[in-house]
Amino acid sequence: MRTELCERLGIEHPIVGFSPSEHVVAALSRAGGFGVLGCVRFNEADELEEVLTWLDANTGGRPYGVDVVMPSHSPTEGAPTDLDKLIPAGHRDFVERTLLRLGVPPLGVDASRREGVLGWLHSVARSHVEVALNHPVRLIANALGPPPPDVIAQAHAHGLLVAALAGRADHARSHVTSGVDLVVAQGYEAGGHTGEIASMVLVPEVVDAVGESVPVLAAGGIGSGRQIAAALALGARGVWMGSVWLGTAEYQTPPALREALLKAGSSDTVRSRIYSGKPARLLRNRWTDAWSEAEAPAPLPMPLQNLLVSEAHTRLMESGDPTVVPMPVGQIVGRMNEVRPVADVLADLVAEADETLTRLGKLV
Amino acid sequence: MRTELCERLGIEHPIVGFSPSEHVVAALSRAGGFGVLGCVRFNEADELEEVLTWLDANTGGRPYGVDVVMPSHSPTEGAPTDLDKLIPAGHRDFVERTLLRLGVPPLGVDASRREGVLGWLHSVARSHVEVALNHPVRLIANALGPPPPDVIAQAHAHGLLVAALAGRADHARSHVTSGVDLVVAQGYEAGGHTGEIASMVLVPEVVDAVGESVPVLAAGGIGSGRQIAAALALGARGVWMGSVWLGTAEYQTPPALREALLKAGSSDTVRSRIYSGKPARLLRNRWTDAWSEAEAPAPLPMPLQNLLVSEAHTRLMESGDPTVVPMPVGQIVGRMNEVRPVADVLADLVAEADETLTRLGKLV
Incomplete structure (x- = not known):
């Protein structure tokens, strides 16, 4: 399974994996996917600096990205x-x-x-961007709305791609107007911040809204190769997966x-x-x-x-009590039934997607 | 695009269309899909008798089905x-x-x-079944839970297939245990009665739960050929579409x-x-x-x-006021932008699905 996203990001499989864990991110990029590090947990820029330095040494020279959070309506700033x-x-x-x-x-x-967590204050997110620009980061994603224009300009000046998440077609359109290079269409079933429109409806709507030249990644409800194939059927050029990595050995759950x-x-x-x-x-x-x-x-x-x-x-x-853990996760949590290494999960995703695409080609 | 559902139902395209309108149902079956008449609106069995007689004369000998509503927890009966x-x-x-x-x-x-509407009282729904059995109906679907065992037995004795809608995998499994032949996996994004799990997650979950021998139709979020191809990627053998027909000429909206x-x-x-x-x-x-x-x-x-x-x-x-009309409809309402004949809509769905399946086959 290859799409133009593979060329655009310099990867083997059109599978982007988001995780707050640098261990997951490194394993993903090493295995031919594209790992994106969630930065919202870093209240101090120094902590992020340290983690990116570790990533540079552990991704085997493969590309990776970072995810910052700059809500389009800036939250109240303050200590x-x-x-x-x-x-x-x-x-x-x-x-x-x-x-x-x-x-x-x-x-x-x-x-x-x-x-x-202060990572969703614009001041803190900007400090994340500053740090990221001094590392060989390939992509900056913003999890809530388009990044501010100067952040996009700065990223582009450094040769980075900019992605933004969207839960509605009009948001996706405005991201593209702001200069965003890739749109992540995130459906209702996704873990973490999410809108009301389900992936089946949202993905083709966003694809149509942004046009041919902007690749769309499908997020929300993707936890198997069949779901990846479905996302490609809907017009996505790849997928953005988050929840599934919570069940990997590298996450140190x-x-x-x-x-x-x-x-x-x-x-x-x-x-x-x-x-x-x-x-x-x-x-x-x-x-x-x-x-x-x-x-x-x-x-x-x-x-x-x-x-x-x-x-x-x-x-x-x-507390160690499984009935109270506070955890963002998507509806695909129902598929998480064993703990496995990232590379194994990725290999299975690719194999099932390939098998599905082959099956579909034969239905015509 | 052909799946085994085509053989099972004796149709050209694996597209099942639900509508309360007999005009839509007849047009669907005539055009090579499979029309299913929603019966909940018939408080009197005689009205249904009249409509099925009309359908028999207007489907050109093609198969069609009926949809009754028997909630698994019987509502209070009464005049x-x-x-x-x-x-x-x-x-x-x-x-x-x-x-x-x-x-x-x-x-x-x-x-x-x-x-x-009294159609969701079991007494009324049973009168619908009685009427349907005297017509060349190919399938009886139940919109809320599995039909009662004697209704399933009666349908099977008459050579009919029985379908039931499910919003969760465990419900689907219990439908099959009850003797249901086809399961309609209906996601959160669907119009009308619907559960919490989105199609992207629900469909493969239901497919895995019921096993190879029971065909699953995907419902919810299906309004284009790309969405049909996505449903097939998820393991569905066909689709069940309802909302899209509200925008057809035959619906007499x-x-x-x-x-x-x-x-x-x-x-x-x-x-x-x-x-x-x-x-x-x-x-x-x-x-x-x-x-x-x-x-x-x-x-x-x-x-x-x-x-x-x-x-x-x-x-x-x-009232004639568009801002107050009471109407069940799914999230694909965003795709309904013009009024067209059923046959044209169906032809476009098939063409786009074929094109998508061909495109997907080439990605491997």
């Missing part, structure tokens, strides 16, 4: 301590009460207290999360604003259920909601 | 007058107040007052509805219980918006909700 003051006490009480009710212990004395992922079916996700303030698909569990009860407050806007739940996320994850 | 007593006064007040606020006039003196359908984009639908009491995807407009406001009551269970809104539906439709 964590200032932003903290904007969080209502009632919300804090609800979180504390809920953790108690779910039996989630407080943080141990040794626990590293994260100060919440904590045991509670692994157990939850292996157990979950395709019905066990929920689209909610409780993770970041914007609608995102998450693993459904006792924690997400608590937020849909009558007494639960409405989630706060980005970036306040994540600051609110940041320490709770650490406590939920460290 | 409309008895059931009416179960509707809270507050709900009636809300409907009346909302119609007034939306500027929807009362029914004219000549208007035929419908008594609400009322002008207000036509205007609303042509104008709507893929974001202009909503999944709600206000139509029937069970979640169904509808055209989003001022009427559906009113039900998501804070003061709106929770929809009633099936069949009470439809009895509640039945006269309102007639008034909304007869």
Whole structure:
């Protein structure tokens, strides 16, 4: 299976894999796919610098990309301590009460207290871009809306491609007008931030909206070779996959999360604003259920909601209880039934896609 | 494009079209597809008898099917007058107040007052089956859950195939255990009654759950040849399409509805219980918006909700106002941009699917 995306990105298989784990990203690029590192977790530019240096040494000279988050409506800027003051006490009480009710212990004395994800502040995302430009990065993707014009210009000046995610055709069109080179059409079934339109409808709509010259990657609902072939049928030139790598050996999945992922079916996700303030698909569990009860407050806007739940996320994850882990994941979680190396997963995806394309060619 | 479904149903193209309109159904079967008549609108068996007699004379001897609605949890049985007593006064007040606020006039003196859809009562659906068995019907489909065992046995004794819709793999598996011959995997993006899992994820999951011997049709998000090819990539042996026929000449679409359908984009639908009491995807407009406001009551269970809104539906439709028409439709409504004959739509679907399959075969 080859499409022009392979030429454009210098890769063997038109499979782009997003992951916050540099180990997954390196394994993906080494295996002939294209790894994209999620940067939102790096509050400090230095941490990203260190990880990209590691990637440069571990991708075997194959291309890779980075994913930053610059929402089109900039969230309120500020230091964590200032932003903290904007969080209502009632919300804090609800979180504390809920953790108690779910039996989630407080943080141990040794626990590293994260100060919440600031990666979706424009100031922080810009610092990510600055760092990335000093590495042999092939692509910068923006997960929420088009990057600002000067960021696109800067990336282009360095010879990088720019991608942006879109959940609607009109957003995709405006990305292209802004100078974006590749559009990722992300359907309702995707993990993380996602819109209302399902991939089956969204992908061809975006393909038609942006025209022949802009390659579209399909995201959301892609976890097998048949789904890759379906994405190509819809007009995508490749796929963008995120959730599937959570179940790989390289992700170094904590045991509670692994157990939850292996157990979950395709019905066990929920689209909610409780993770970041914007609608995102998450693993459904006792924690997400608590937020849909009558007494639960409405989630706060980005970036306040994540600051609110940041320490709770650490406590939920460290509790070791698979029924409360806070985790963005798509509906393909139902397909994640064993832990395998990235290269094996990729090889199977390619083999099944090839087999499917051959089968389809014979139906005419 | 041919699959084994063509042999199984005796048709040219693996495209099954669902419509409440006998004119659409006849045109579909005549053109080499397979028309399935939605029966839920027939409160009296005699009306269905008359329509099937018309179909027998107008399908040119080609096969067709019927679709009945037998929810797996039987709705409360009863005559409309008895059931009416179960509707809270507050709900009636809300409907009346909302119609007034939306500027929807009362029914004219000549208007035929419908008594609400009773087709999803098992007693009424069984009367549909009785009528269908006396016509050369090739397939009986059940839109909500598997038909009762005796209905399946009766259909099989008459040489009919039985199909059932499923929004989850476990439902599909239980349909097959009940003796269902074909499963329609209906994704989140579909019009009418629908579940939470999108087609991209649902279709291969259902295909794997029911095994090789049971053909799966993909429903939800199918409105073009590329989407048909994608469904085949996912392992479906054919497609089940409903919404697309609302935009055909044969549907005899009322002008207000036509205007609303042509104008709507893929974001202009909503999944709600206000139509029937069970979640169904509808055209989003001022009427559906009113039900998501804070003061709106929770929809009633099936069949009470439809009895509640039945006269309102007639008034909304007869108002001639495109911003209030009550209409189940899928996210592919964004593709409905002109009114064309069924045969032309079908020919284009087949041509685009063939072209796509040929293109895909060359990617390997």
